[in-house]
Amino acid sequence: MTSRKDTTSGDHQLGFPRAVRNLHLRAILDSLDDQLMVIDQDMGITEVNEAFLRMHGMKSADVIGRPCYLVSHGLPEPCSSHSCECPAPRVWESGQPVRVNHIHQTKTGSETNVRHIEIIASPLRDSQGNIIEMIELIRDVTELRRVQKQTIEATQNLLALGAIASTVSQSLDLDTVLNLALDKVLTLMKANMGGIMLKDEESHVLSYRVSRGVSQEFVEGVAGLRLGEGIAGKVAQTGEPIYVDDISQDSRLSRPVVIKEGLRAFASVPLRSKDKILGVMNIASHTPRRFSHQDVQLLTGVADQIAMAIENAKLYHEVQRMADTRGQLLYRIISSQEEERKRIARELHDETSQVLSSLAVNLQALIDALPRHPKQIKTRLGGLQAVAINMHDGLRRIMYELRPSLLDDFGLVAAVRWLTENRLDTAGIKVHLATRGMERRLPIEIETALFRIVQEAGNNVIKHADADSISIALDFRENSIVACIEDNGQGFDPDQVMISNKRRGLGLLGMRERAELLGGQLSVHSQPGVGTRITAEIPVRQEVSSG
Structure with missing residues (x-):
C-alpha cells in the first residue's frame, strides 16, 4: 500500500x-x-x-x-x-x-x-x-461464534421438528404419515435415500414400509430382517442409533445387498414409543458423510415425532377397526330385527288375524241366526263381535308397525303415506307429505332405514313435541335419497336430551346409526320453542337405483 x-x-x-x-x-x-x-x-x-x-x-x-x-x-x-x-x-x-x-x-x-x-x-x-x-x-469472538452457531442450529432443529410435527399431524393414515414424514426428513437432511422400517408385532422382523432412492431389489432383499441382524436390526434390538460415515469401510456392516446398492454413509435411528421399539428410520447416501451433532439431534427428534405419529395412526386404525366391527354387528342386529319383525307380522297375519276374522264372521252368523231369541243374547254376541273386530284392527296396526307389507310390496313412499294416515293423522297432527325428484324403488335396506327414521321421528312428535303439524319431504336425488321431517312443536336441546332422557336419546342415536350404517348421515336441528328438523341423507348407487 x-x-x-x-x-x-x-x-x-x-x-x-x-x-x-x-x-x-x-x-x-x-x-x-x-x-x-x-x-x-x-x-x-x-x-x-x-x-x-x-x-x-x-x-x-x-x-x-x-x-x-x-x-x-x-x-x-x-x-x-x-x-x-x-x-x-x-x-x-x-x-x-x-x-x-x-x-x-x-x-x-x-x-x-x-x-x-x-x-x-x-x-x-x-x-x-x-x-x-x-x-x-x-x-x-470464537466462543461467541460457537454460541451463535449452536443457537442457529437449535433454532433450525426446532423449526425442523415443528415442520415434521405439522407434517405428520395432517393425517391419521399410517402410510400417508410415513410418506410425508420421510420426504420431509430427506429434505431437511439434504439426502435423497432413506426409508422407514416397521417391526412386525408377531414375527418381530423388520421390513420397509416406505422408502426413497433405493431399488426395489434392495427393499425386498432386506425384508424380514431379524432383530440384531445388520445395522437396522441392531438398532431395533438395542434401541440405540448407529451412525456410519462410510459403511463400505467396515466389512462387519457391509452386507452384499448393501454393497450392491452402493450405500456409503448410513444412519439408523430407532422409532421408540415409551419403552417399545416400533421400527427404525434409515438415512443413507452414495458418498461418505460425517454426521454432525446437529444431524444427530435432528434425526433423534424427528424419530420421536414419527414414532408418536405411528402410535397415533395405529390407535386410530384400531378405533376404526372396532367401529367397523361394531357397525357390522349393529347391521346384523338391525337386519335380524327386521327379519324377526317380518316373521312375527307374517305369523300374526297367517294365524291370529285369520282366527279373529273367522271369529267375527261366525259371531255375525250367530246374530243373524237368532232373530227370535232374546235381545240380551244378541247384545252380548254383538259385544263379543265388537271385541273381535277391535282386536283384529289392533292386530293389523301392530303388524304394520312391526313391518308394513306396503314397504316390501310398494316401497318407501307408500309406507310413509300409510304411516301418516294411520298414525299421525289419527293423533290429531296435520301432515304435509311431499316427494321431489324421480320417485323410484330403492334397495330394501335403504327403504327400511328411512322408514324407521321417519317412524321414530313421528313417534317423537306425538309423544314429546306438542305439535299440531308436521311436514315430511322425500327427495329422490341422482345419487342419494334425503328425508326431512320438520314439526312446529316445542323443540328441545339435543345434547341435553342425550343425557337426561335416555329412552328418547337412544331413539335419536338409533336414527343416526341407521343412516351411518349405510354410509349416510343424520342431523338434528332443534331448540326450545322453535320446533325440530331432522334430515337424513343416504347415498344410492346408480346401478341399484331402479325398482
Whole structure:
C-alpha cells in the first residue's frame, strides 16, 4: 500500500501517542480485555495495551515501531488474503471506522484449531481533522461464534421438528404419515435415500414400509430382517442409533445387498414409543458423510415425532377397526330385527288375524241366526263381535308397525303415506307429505332405514313435541335419497336430551346409526320453542337405483 506520512510534528504531538502517556488513560487501556493496537500510516505499531502483549507473549519494546503484519501474523507484507482482510486501507481512504473478521488457523499435530477474530479499526485525527494514526480493537469472538452457531442450529432443529410435527399431524393414515414424514426428513437432511422400517408385532422382523432412492431389489432383499441382524436390526434390538460415515469401510456392516446398492454413509435411528421399539428410520447416501451433532439431534427428534405419529395412526386404525366391527354387528342386529319383525307380522297375519276374522264372521252368523231369541243374547254376541273386530284392527296396526307389507310390496313412499294416515293423522297432527325428484324403488335396506327414521321421528312428535303439524319431504336425488321431517312443536336441546332422557336419546342415536350404517348421515336441528328438523341423507348407487 502507499504509506501516508504525518504532515507536522506538532500534529503528531497532539495525536493519541502523547495522550496515552497519561497514566490514567494508560490504566484504562490496560484494563481492557480486548487487544488494542495503534498503528501509523507506515503500518508501524506506535502503541499497544497489556492484553495485546499477553496474547502475543511479547514486551512493549519487542512491538513498538515494528510493522503490525509482522507482529500479528508473522508476515513480511500487509495482509491480503480473504480470510484476513487488512482494515487499514479502507480506514485511510474512507476516514470511517471499519469492522472486519479474521479467521486464524493453527495446527497442533493433526488437529487444526480455528479462531475467529473481530477487528474494529477507527481513524485517529489531529486538531485539524487530519488522520494521523489508526486504532484497532481486536477481540477473539470464537466462543461467541460457537454460541451463535449452536443457537442457529437449535433454532433450525426446532423449526425442523415443528415442520415434521405439522407434517405428520395432517393425517391419521399410517402410510400417508410415513410418506410425508420421510420426504420431509430427506429434505431437511439434504439426502435423497432413506426409508422407514416397521417391526412386525408377531414375527418381530423388520421390513420397509416406505422408502426413497433405493431399488426395489434392495427393499425386498432386506425384508424380514431379524432383530440384531445388520445395522437396522441392531438398532431395533438395542434401541440405540448407529451412525456410519462410510459403511463400505467396515466389512462387519457391509452386507452384499448393501454393497450392491452402493450405500456409503448410513444412519439408523430407532422409532421408540415409551419403552417399545416400533421400527427404525434409515438415512443413507452414495458418498461418505460425517454426521454432525446437529444431524444427530435432528434425526433423534424427528424419530420421536414419527414414532408418536405411528402410535397415533395405529390407535386410530384400531378405533376404526372396532367401529367397523361394531357397525357390522349393529347391521346384523338391525337386519335380524327386521327379519324377526317380518316373521312375527307374517305369523300374526297367517294365524291370529285369520282366527279373529273367522271369529267375527261366525259371531255375525250367530246374530243373524237368532232373530227370535232374546235381545240380551244378541247384545252380548254383538259385544263379543265388537271385541273381535277391535282386536283384529289392533292386530293389523301392530303388524304394520312391526313391518308394513306396503314397504316390501310398494316401497318407501307408500309406507310413509300409510304411516301418516294411520298414525299421525289419527293423533290429531296435520301432515304435509311431499316427494321431489324421480320417485323410484330403492334397495330394501335403504327403504327400511328411512322408514324407521321417519317412524321414530313421528313417534317423537306425538309423544314429546306438542305439535299440531308436521311436514315430511322425500327427495329422490341422482345419487342419494334425503328425508326431512320438520314439526312446529316445542323443540328441545339435543345434547341435553342425550343425557337426561335416555329412552328418547337412544331413539335419536338409533336414527343416526341407521343412516351411518349405510354410509349416510343424520342431523338434528332443534331448540326450545322453535320446533325440530331432522334430515337424513343416504347415498344410492346408480346401478341399484331402479325398482
